[in-house]
Amino acid sequence: MKIKVCGLREAGNIEAVAALKPDYMGFIWYTQSPRYVYRLPKDVLAALPANITKTAVFVNEHIDIITALIHEFGFNAVQLHGKESPEVCAELKQEVQVLKAFGVDEHFDFEQLKPYAGKVDYFLFDTKTEKHGGSGRVFNWDVLNDYRMDTPFFLSGGLSLDNLAEVKNIKHPAFYGVDLNSRFETSPGMKNIEKLKQAFAVLR
Ligand SMILES: O=C(O)c1ccccc1NCC(=O)[C@H](O)[C@H](O)COP(=O)(O)O
Numbered sequence: 292m293k294i295k296v297c298g299l300r301e302a303g304n305i306e307a308v309a310a311l312k313p314d315y316m317g318f319i320w321y322t323q324s325p326r327y328v329y330r331l332p333k334d335v336l337a338a339l340p341a342n343i344t345k346t347a348v349f350v351n352e353h354i355d356i357i358t359a360l361i362h363e364f365g366f367n368a369v370q371l372h373g374k375e376s377p378e379v380c381a382e383l384k385q386e387v388q389v390l391k392a393f394g395v396d397e398h399f400d401f402e403q404l405k406p407y408a409g410k411v412d413y414f415l416f417d418t419k420t421e422k423h424g425g426s427g428r429v430f431n432w433d434v435l436n437d438y439r440m441d442t443p444f445f446l447s448g449g450l451s452l453d454n455l456a457e458v459k460n461i462k463h464p465a466f467y468g469v470d471l472n473s474r475f476e477t478s479p480g481m482k483n484i485e486k487l488k489q490a491f492a493v494l495r
Contacts, residue, residue, distance in 0.1 A: 292459075292494055293468030295445060296487065297348065297370075298326035298425065300480045302335045307484045309339050311491055312434060314468065317370060319348040324425060325479035326472075336364055344368050344388065350423045354379055361387055370415060372423045381410040390414045394419030394495065395430045401438050408440060413467060418448030427473040429454060435463050443467035450474060452486060455493045469494065 297317030299305050308316060318338070319326045329449060341347060347366040349357055360366065368388035373381065380389045391407055392415040395397070412433030416435070420426040429449035438444070443465045446458060451474035458469060472477070475486045 292466075293445070294491065294494055295317070295346065295468055295470045296475070296482060297313065297346075297447075297470055298329045298480055299326075299482060300326065300331055302332045304332075304481055304484075305332070305335050306341075308482050308487065309343060311484070311487055312340075313343060313491075315344045315346050315368065315470075317346045317470070317472075318346050319365075319366075319425075320352065321348065321350040321423070323350075326425060331364065333364060335364065346370050346390065348372065348424070349375075354382060357383065358386070364439075368412075372417070377406045377410045380407060382450070384410060384412065390415045392417050392447070395434060397431060397434065399434055399437075401440070404438075404440060404442070404463040408442060411442060414440075414442055414444040415447050415470060416444055417470075421468075424472050425479075426450075429447070432461060435461070435466075438465065439462070440463060445470045447472070450491070452489055455490055459494070 293314040295315035296313045318328045344367045346368040350371040370390040372392040389411045390413045391411040395416045397417040418428045418430040427449050445468045447470035477483050
């Protein structure tokens with residue numbers, strides 16, 4: 292199972308998380324997030340091992356800005372949490388991996404994902420909230436039984452040391468990885484390395 296740690300921004304903390312060897316690290320370019328990367332250290336990002344996929348997270352950002360940031364910081368993936376169209380995803384997919392996030396609740400209609408087939412690399416199923424992400428809240432994972440496409444997905448939303456053992460029991464054929472964020476923090480944007488170590492031990 293792949294592990295993504297999201298919402299990083301401080302040099303020492305980024306390096307400490309990288310030492311745990313996550314598969315993906317996420318950096319949030321959404322000014323309304325408490326994890327917004329207002330001072331992302333470029334040299335620290337450049338020094339990350341090549342097998343960690345550096346992922347820039349956006350909410351309804353203009354594609355020209357996304358592309359400029361990909362080039363400036365050397366991102367290998369983008370994660371899109373807004374109403375980004377399949378066409379925008381397809382264009383970005385020519386350059387980097389695309390993770391398209393969807394807020395899921397009990398009424399989520401998986402049919403709406405069909406136009407994204409082949410235009411994204413992964414879906415990321417997060418808990419539906421007004422704030423687009425980082426809620427620390429879990430959705431009812433039973434709804435994943437209604438997802439029948441081949442596109443692999445990350446599970447996100449409120450994952451914590453209290454529910455990771457349960458996550459390991461999810462047997463969906465397209466289940467690709469987990470996304471760890473606010474439940475592994477000392478404060479917004481600062482990851483708790485001890486908690487993450489425990490999580491990695493459970494998941495690997
Ligand atoms: O984390 C945020 O503040 C955030 C805000 C707006 C869009 C996306 C955001 N996070 C992206 C993520 O990948 C989070 O890991 C995901 O939303 C789950 O967060 P959490 O429920 O805190 O585990």
